[in-house]
Amino acid sequence: MTREETPGVRDIAVVAFAQTDVLRTTDELSEVEMLMPVLHSVLDRTGLKTADIGFTCSGSCDYLAGRAFSFTLALDGVGAWPPISESHVETDGAWALYEAWTKLLTGDADTALVYSYGKSSPGSLRDVLTRQLDPYYVAPLWPDSVALAALQAQALIDAGEADESALASIGTRSRRVATLNSHAQLRGTVAQGDYAVRPLRTGDCPPVGDGAAAVILAAGERARELCSRPAWIRGIDHRVEAHSLGVRDLTDSPSTRLAAERAGAFERPVDTAELHAPFSAQEIVLRKALRLDDSVRVNLSGGALAANPMMAAGLIRIGEAAARIHRGESDRALAHATSGPCLQQNLVAVLEGDAR
């Protein structure tokens, strides 16, 4: 929903963002050891201490670690004593941010710490992700994440909206611009590679990596105290498709379009977009759903094709978009996060800096 629909509500902004370098393996670090530098970094940027934070919300997934309630150990990095107001979502941290935003809207808190992390390296990610599928009709067949994305890519090719070279150019561009992003996992020239699952080649697929991210939200004047140019959240919404892939038109993303509409994305043009498109073909689907033309700078961070830490990549999109506003490089930015196979769940946030 947008602020305009609910008059009288408070302005809430992203005031700080931090992320780890995304790495193929981080064996020497436990999850909390990986996460803690990011938490300290994002707090340092605002001068806040853990005790100053009104609400804390995290995103992660037990299936990545192969361990139940793994997020409770990560809480050690937050300093949860004396007791804090805390919550967790078992998905990407972008949804944790949504929960934190609604918490701040209620007025119960003025600041929120949102973090998320994923270590994909302990398991085989393609197999792990099959466990999020419909357990009756789909999961028993073990269709992996790359296979499902490949079905979507072929549907796009059949519809005449892409070909293999168009897909390749998306990965190439993403990794080229990622040379400016020191946190990205794949940067510069990367071979398009062999077919992973045809028509997708390895260059059309995201790298598998470990990483973490954190943002701080603040309401009203508190945001101005903590950040010289807050990234105001003008609207945020998330929508889901039917879970059965065979019901959906895989060449389109009506849930993204609806979320964007409800977040106010189409009211005025954006100058920047950070899209969470783990597979090259998905960027084409998202650009269409979000009506982004060439005037919009898309994924200057390199996006998910350069670094896709599970559970953090969506939150990083919001963080990257906000950071551009903080630095004065954007005035109105769109951030998108996805979760599930073939863009099943989609979240869109619209961020703005104060007029200059």
Added chain:
Amino acid sequence: MPEVLKAPLVIEFPFTRSLGPVQSAFLTGLRERVVLGVKTTDDRTLVPPVEYDPVTAEELHDLVEVAATGTVTTWAWNHAPRRGQPLATPFAWVLVRLDGADTALLHALDAPGPGAVHTGMRVRIRWAEERTGAITDIACFEPHDGGPAELTGTTGEFTDPVTGIVAPARLDYTYSPGRAQSAYIEALATRRTVGERCPSCRKVYVPPRGACPTCGVPTAEQVEVGPRGTVTTFCIVNIKAKNLDIEVPYVYAHIALDGAGLALHGRISGIPYDQVRMGLRVEPVWTDDARYPDHYRPTGEPDADYDAYKELL
């Protein structure tokens, strides 16, 4: 930095799931070589069928038979099948709209190569020889040169319907405990217990986790604790766990090792179960090839004063 510890970790579980009326009919049908869809109020036929309309959320229950033949709506060539997938040889993943259906079903297509597959191609179900009432009763699809297969004329009602499925899941991990816990495990190999002291509140965490949960700061200073300790609290276990060769009743206790800032847990033995008490002084007992103490036994020292461990309860 010491060598990073790693070990295989296998998570295996048979997920037992019950079926609603629509799923039960569909999966029972597969067992009987019949494919059922469900009708929506706007007269679409959903295959595989669902219990609620994905558009209107209305409850659905009108089952209708569709053909075991259909058309590929999209596909992807899988040259390297993974464990658990329908075929062990290279195959195509396909979404198939069965004749009579308005939506598509995900499955595998057995074909000689990607050149033999295209969107719009005609396919038919290859049934598994042994069928139990599961999506894997469809072994895969195979190319089909022709029109819709004849329907069986089933009513959708079966004797002995399938009411549940068991879906075995297995995921393989390589577990690595991280820096702090690796140091703890390596010290245990030499029968020492090592914790980490918080630089801020000075508490010693055993086992160490690399962070002080109170202060939210990294811990790094290693501190050896124990080997002796004090029972802070305990319980008497009267129910024998499966595959456990410890006789009941036995005592399970929280033990604050000397120098530790919080208690860990262990079994108490070498004393009748009904004589274990708070404050009892204990020491670890190691068996020959163990990687951690088998249990703790009384040291014979006088009991610790309550004030000495009351903060560690």
